[in-house]
Amino acid sequence: MKLAMFSSQPYDRRFFEEARVARSDAVEIHYHETTLNAETAVLAQGCAAVCVFVNDVLDAATLEVLDGLGVKALLLRCAGFNNVDLATAARYGMFAARVPAYSPEAVAEHALAMIQTLNRHTHRAWARVREGNFALEGLLGMTLHGKTVGIVGTGKIGLATARILKGFGCRVLGHDPYPSPAFAPLGTQVPLAQLLAESDIVSLHCPLTDETRHMINAATLAAMKPGAMLVNTSRGGLIDTVAVIAALKSRQLGALAIDVYEQESALFFHDHSGDIIDDDLFGRLVTFPNVLITGHQGFFTIEALREIASITFDNLDCFRRGGVCANLLPAL
Structure with a gap:
């Protein structure tokens, strides 16, 4: 399957590729530096899931575009989810999970x-x-x-x-x-x-x-x-x-x-x-x-980035296999 990662930086690629190789995961990750919003959502064309960070915007307009593209999973590589319209995500039947605690x-x-x-x-x-x-x-x-x-x-x-x-x-x-x-x-x-x-x-x-x-x-x-x-x-x-x-x-x-x-x-x-x-x-x-x-660097340690990548892949596995996901976001 294909995954579109938004707001990605070189360190995201480093630790997500490290985790992907270690797991022998066949997921194809498309890394985009741009922030996700209704205008940039088209970059997720052909992807079943998106991976987002704290400043990506997953409001009703963005989710509508993603749904039209066939995106069914929202993977947050952060703990906060104030940027996600959970009610709209639930209406579209989207899987949404976060990384609740990383280091x-x-x-x-x-x-x-x-x-x-x-x-x-x-x-x-x-x-x-x-x-x-x-x-x-x-x-x-x-x-x-x-x-x-x-x-x-x-x-x-x-x-x-x-x-x-x-x-x-x-x-x-x-x-x-x-x-x-x-x-x-x-x-x-x-x-x-x-x-x-x-x-x-x-x-x-x-x-x-x-x-x-x-x-x-x-x-x-x-x-x-x-x-x-x-x-x-x-x-x-x-x-x-x-x-x-x-x-x-x-x-x-x-x-x-x-x-x-x-x-x-x-x-x-x-x-x-x-x-x-x-x-x-x-x-x-x-x-x-x-x-x-400082520029939102509190999380920025080797251990935290490894944990973020690992838990995000765990959440992706839950989506693909339909298993119970402990990190699933509530439908509001």
């Missing part, structure tokens, strides 16, 4: 790296030393030991983050509408208002849903401990960017670390170093010395 430690470790980069200013120190400047003024940080960290979302990635921060000697608070019993040894589950008011660092580990979209807004930012750090390695839409910029300007928000961005689909995963970036909100964010942005 949660990878994202947790990246969140910690961003926290410590901003806190201890290692990115600024690196630049200074290269210029022969060894002055410490402006590089003052805080000791994480004894600080309070709020984990919003205590799923697998939130738990992995909590374990790391507990190891640093932090007091860990958690908030999740569906609390995990595994969080109990790591910290204390509290209402969101208490977590925001008491945390020196707030780290987001939530899926993007109608309920969580812009959960960080003017009101919740005002409820945060003044000068706290906000970290988001989940989905850009959790944060109202305009409100965050206002909070940074007023000094209510002390620092911001984001690996995701609300309008990232037009920017991330591509080289724009020779382009004029006309996103004014993004342009404003990068002017703050207390803002650290």
Whole structure:
């Protein structure tokens, strides 16, 4: 059978071909760098399945085109599925499955790296030393030991983050509408208002849903401990960017670390170093010395990419054989 992979990068080809060869799988993969949407869906002509990533658009219009082409399987090589119209997919009888958890430690470790980069200013120190400047003024940080960290979302990635921060000697608070019993040894589950008011660092580990979209807004930012750090390695839409910029300007928000961005689909995963970036909100964010942005690389480890490829092939096997698939997305 043939599979069309959208938003593919050289590393996708490397790890998917590695997995395909290891399994002696006869699937023929067509790799496309372009993002999937209603206009580009025609590239799936002749394919029974598509493989997509976080910024591909699988709305009703796209699914209509895919259905007309005979595509019957949607394979997400990510955990989030906010970009998929599941009701329409179900109406067309499409198989849709995701990779629910791939090396949660990878994202947790990246969140910690961003926290410590901003806190201890290692990115600024690196630049200074290269210029022969060894002055410490402006590089003052805080000791994480004894600080309070709020984990919003205590799923697998939130738990992995909590374990790391507990190891640093932090007091860990958690908030999740569906609390995990595994969080109990790591910290204390509290209402969101208490977590925001008491945390020196707030780290987001939530899926993007109608309920969580812009959960960080003017009101919740005002409820945060003044000068706290906000970290988001989940989905850009959790944060109202305009409100965050206002909070940074007023000094209510002390620092911001984001690996995701609300309008990232037009920017991330591509080289724009020779382009004029006309996103004014993004342009404003990068002017703050207390803002650290990375381009959705929290998942980007060898182990995670191997796991993504492996589980995606498992899901494809379920589709081809008609077996029970543990990663099947619910029909809404």
